Amino acid sequence: MGMKLTVRQAEFHYDATGTSGFRDINFSLQDGEVLTILGPNGCGKTTLMKCINRLTELQGGNILVDNQDIRILPRNQIAKSIGYVPQMHQPAFPFSVLDTVLVGRAPHLGLLESPGAKDMKIAEQSLETMGIYHLKDKSYTQISGGERQMVIFARVLAQQPSLLLLDEPTAHLDFGNQIRLLHEVKKLADTGLPIIMTSHFPDHVFMVSNMVAIMKEGAFLECGQPDDIITENNMQQVYGIPVSIHYVDGPVKRKICIPVTDN
């Protein structure tokens, strides 16, 4: 813990004309901060996430982990600092849940090593943290989509990173599982672990984030506190639909964002 991520003048283009990708991305993130990146499909969110992790190389600017440029860090060093949960996980073989979580220990093990008793313990603790210890010996193909996402979360916890990247963690999940998963994200955030996630739902920002960035056509439109950024005006500008934002009291105690539809 105690890590600081700095993104400076980050730039990436898929083609020479610079029509896709992103540019001029600047922000920094510290312990206890949860940044959600909102934006329409194809605005560059996923690419930005991959660049932070150096799965894709930046074409301009820097990404610094504790003031060290990730370009000079070996891959396993990056993986020790940054955990990544991809949008879609499709394993080639039906590994058991425990074996899948153990894979999270990879950055801590040498080329010839395999997980030992200590790694096993860490993996089991991660399963307990996610509340899925009982699935330990199940095959990955025998469990539901929601449970699979929990397994991938347990795997990233076993990696023991000091920053989490979650690329649309609620994608493909049903309504209940989405909320359950966000609840887990919030619990992790409350331990002080800094998190960057992408989402399509302004409500998710109000539920878990204390920072939000709105991305459109490869640039940050706004970045700051959710209350200041998630406004009716901004949402309309980004998504092109009228929305209404309200504070809901009672058991909810947070803002909600609902589309305005005229029948």
Place this chain on the structure above:
Amino acid sequence: MVNKEKHQAGTNKPPLKRIGRLHGVSTWTALVIVLAVLFIFSFVLGRYPISPGDVLKVLASHIVPAYHFNTGIINTIVIQIRLPRILAAMVVGASLALSGVSFQGLFRNPLVSPDILGVSSGAGFGAALAILLSGNQLAIQVSAFCFALLAVGISYGISKMVKGNPTLSLILAGMAIASLFGAMLSLVKYVADPVNQLPAITYWLMGSLASVGSKGLLYAAIPMLIGMIVLILIRWRFNVLAMGEEEAKALGVDTGRLRVIIVVCCTMITASAVCISGTIGWVGLVIPHIGRALVGPDHKRLLPVCLLIGAIFLLLIDDIARVVASVEIPIGILTAIVGIPFFVFLLKRGGRGWA
């Protein structure tokens, strides 16, 4: 999505644990015992009758320094004729199975076989060329080995020039190179003398362990053992690779370097196997599935088990090839005839091998 999940749930039958877990014996121990028994039994088979007791006595006389058992002809048959062939069947089977399971893990596809990068086509062409030019046994072996390496080298080189998904471009390059060497093999066959050379080429391509000598075996065994040891040592990393290129990278694995190590090791062992035995299909494809049915997909347990099953399977097939008919049946034919019904059975059963 719903349909897919249903389908997956439907194919999840329990592993064949009963076979491996009889009376608490681990799968691994059971396979070692089966292999040891089959090893001794294989010496008994053949035209000249030798009892299992004599086999043990001859073998012991070569291992225990103080013990002497020398009955001339029996010793010659056991040590000089049957031993190289039995050892060859075991190492070739183990090699093909191990490179099969490694390639399936690397390419994240249970339908991949060791030939995927053109190693067999290259070896076939190399062997045919050597038969055309000289016919010397050692020249055939060396030429097959070199062209097998060359074919994979070219495939890898092409895949490096292509942008995009590295595993997919490797497979595509491998398919192209396999076809190219296939065509060149046809050319060699076309110009070969149809009385002597053409049958020799055809026979080589069907695969046989009949002409394996102890010297050829020794030369081939060195790269095989090196490749096998490395693959066994790094086997847990296959679990990480199986998560997919991007996830493996995010988990701190230098996938490019790991891919090179695996391709080099698999190529070394497959090329060595093929250069002494000719092309033997199906072992590398089928054995990993049997392995997964026995111990599940975890590569840490799967690789050693596949090594043993491969050795057992090919030794058994070679025993059949030697004794079932008065004329020896090429082993490549038998692996397909025995392997395919088994493969169909596994396909029908579904489950553990397929995600």
